[in-house]
Amino acid sequence: MATIYASDMTIAHMVDARTPKGPMSDWDTAAWRLIDHPREPRSGPKIANLFAVSWLDVKAHFxxxxxxxxxxxxxVNLDTSSSSAAVVGTEFRAGVVHKGDEEGRNSAVVFRPASLQEFMQHTDRPNSIPALPKTMGQLMALQAQPGYDQDVQGFFTLTLPGEVHISEADNGVVVQIQNHQDNRKTGLQIEHVQLVRVA
Structure with missing residues (x-):
């Protein structure tokens, strides 16, 4: 099993956590930030926390x-009641990198959920709505959604449908989360991505 953590991914509009804080710095307008892990702030890996983007683009190369x-x-985690915009219509893709093709354009797996429920059906918590409300309004909106359980929160595992076949001649796999639609996406948190061997 191979793992790439958020700090080693290519994330559009990411600001490194070491950027000095200042009133007019990029830190204040960052679309993504590397932050301490909410469950393991001292020992856990840094996670990528999406503040808000319209151009969603995350890539990792195994x-x-x-x-x-x-x-x-x-x-991943969805941490607000409006997080569904970050995953609905978003392409989760994996492509084998052949010799002379560094981008993995030959996608072996493409998953584009049409609803939050479809997205959650491919996770280890298929009947839940995983968002952590930050305001009373968000809590009320979540409680109105079928499947919301306030006791089931935090990071979960999304397994893309389908498999990637790697041969001797291949140069690895590129995985990507991509949505360039012109709508505001917020509340997505990424810990890592893994390739898990099945055969």
């Missing part, structure tokens, strides 16, 4: 890998 069949698993 370099050379043993031949075989692999599942792609994202460890």
């Amino acid at each position: 370099k050379r890998h043993a031949p075989g069949q692999y599942k792609v698993q994202w460890k």
Whole structure:
């Protein structure tokens, strides 16, 4: 099993957590920030926290890998009641990188959920609505959604449907989360992505 953490991904509009804070710095207008893990602030990995974007683009490249069949698993969280905009209509893609093709354009797996419920059906918590409300209004909006359970919160695993086949001649796998539609996306948190061998 290979893992790439958020701090090693290419994320559009990411500001590094070491950026000095100042009233007019990029820190204050960052679309994404690397922050301490909410469950393990001292020992856990940094997570990518989405503040707000319209251009959603996250990419990771698994370099050379043993031949075989692999599942792609994202460890993520949706932390506001409006987080569904970050995943509904968003493409979760995995492409094998062939020689001479560094982008993994030949997608082996593409998942584009049409609803939050469809997205959640591919997670380890299929009948829940995982968002952590920050205001009373958000709590009321979540409580109105079927499947919301206030006791089930935090990070969960999204397993993309389908498998990636890696051969001896391939140069790894590129995984991507992409949505360039002109709407505001917020509340997504990313811990890591993994390739899990199944055969």
